[in-house]
Amino acid sequence: MEHPLQAWRDTLRELGVVGLVREPVAQAEAPQPAGRAAPEAPPPPPAPPAAPAAYAPPAGPVACPPAAAVRAAATLTDLQCTIEGCLACPLGPGRMKFVFGEGDPAARLMFVGEGPGRDEDLQGRPFVGKAGELLDKMIGALGLTREATYIANIVKCRPPDNRTPTPEEARTCLGYLHRQIELIRPDVIVTLGATPLRELAGITEGITKMRGQWQRIQVGGREIPLMPTFHPAYVLRQYTQDVRRAVWQDLQAAKEWLDRPADS
Numbered sequence: 350m351e352h353p354l355q356a357w358r359d360t361l362r363e364l365g366v367v368g369l370v371r372e373p374v375a376q377a378e379a380p381q382p383a384g385r386a387a388p389e390a391p392p393p394p395p396a397p398p399a400a401p402a403a404y405a406p407p408a409g410p411v412a413c414p415p416a417a418a419v420r421a422a423a424t425l426t427d428l429q430c431t432i433e434g435c436l437a438c439p440l441g442p443g444r445m446k447f448v449f450g451e452g453d454p455a456a457r458l459m460f461v462g463e464g465p466g467r468d469e470d471l472q473g474r475p476f477v478g479k480a481g482e483l484l485d486k487m488i489g490a491l492g493l494t495r496e497a498t499y500i501a502n503i504v505k506c507r508p509p510d511n512r513t514p515t516p517e518e519a520r521t522c523l524g525y526l527h528r529q530i531e532l533i534r535p536d537v538i539v540t541l542g543a544t545p546l547r548e549l550a551g552i553t554e555g556i557t558k559m560r561g562q563w564q565r566i567q568v569g570g571r572e573i574p575l576m577p578t579f580h581p582a583y584v585l586r587q588y589t590q591d592v593r594r595a596v597w598q599d600l601q602a603a604k605e606w607l608d609r610p611a612d613s
C-alpha cells in the first residue's frame with residue numbers, strides 16, 4: 350500500500366522541489382532511543398468550514414447591478430445574489446454559468462486568477478480543469494486544503510475561446526471582486542498570471558519579471574500583501590523544473606507570511 354507521505358513527496362517533485370523531503374520510512378516505526386518518550390500524535394486536522402448559506406439565484410438578468418447594492422452586500426451570499434444575473438459587460442451574454450468564486454468565506458489565503466475557462470463555465474466553479482487540479486496539488490503541498498482558501502477570478506464570466514479579458518471587461522467586473530475581498534478579509538492574496546496582477550495592483554510589467562516580488566494593495570481601507578506568481582495553465586504549458594520551482598517558491602513565501610508570528 351502507498352505510504353501516506355508518498356503522494357505529498359510526489360507532488361513536491363512535480364513542483365520541481367527535490368532534496369527537501371526525506372524518503373518515507375517503509376517499515377514499522379523507527380525504534381525510540383532508550384529513556385525517551387515517543388512523540389505525541391499530531392493534532393487532528395481542523396474541521397472543514399461550515400457550508401455556505403443556501404443561495405437562491407435571481408429570477409431574471411440584472412443588466413447592471415446598482416453599485417450601492419454591491420456595496421451593501423453584507424455577506425458573500427448577499428453579494429452573489431446581487432450580481433449573479435449581471436450583463437454589464439460583453440462577457441455576460443456568452444456565459445453558460447456564472448463563476449462567483451468559492452472557498453472559506455473567512456480564508457486567510459486568497460487566490461485570484463484571470464477568468465473562467467470551459468470547465469469552469471460548465472460547472473460554475475473556479476479552477477476545476479487541469480489547471481485547477483494543479484492548483485489543488487500546490488495548495489495541498491503547502492499543507493492546506495482548497496476549502497481552507499478562497500479562489501476567485503478577475504472576471505466572473507468566461508471570455509470567448511479563453512481569451513484574456515479586455516481591460517474594459519476586467520474593470521467592469523472588478524468592483525465585485527473588491528467587495529468579495531472586503532468581505533473575506535484575506536491576510537495574503539496570490540495572483541495567478543499577469544491579468545490579476547495588472548487589475549489588482551496596476552502593474553503592467555510581465556509576470557516573468559514580477560513574479561515572486563511582494564506587492565501591497567489597498568482594498569476597503571486595508572492594506573493586503575500580494576504575491577504574484579504564474580498561472581497554473583502556464584505552468585502546464587511550460588512544464589519545466591524552473592517554472593515549477595518558481596511557483597513553489599512564491600507559494601512558500603505566501604505561506605511563510607501567513608505563518609509568521611502575529612507581532613512580527
Ligand code: SF4
Pocket residue numbers: 432435436437438439440441442504505506518521522
Ligand atoms: S464578467 Fe463581470 S461584469 Fe461582465 S457580465 Fe460577467 S459578472 Fe458582469
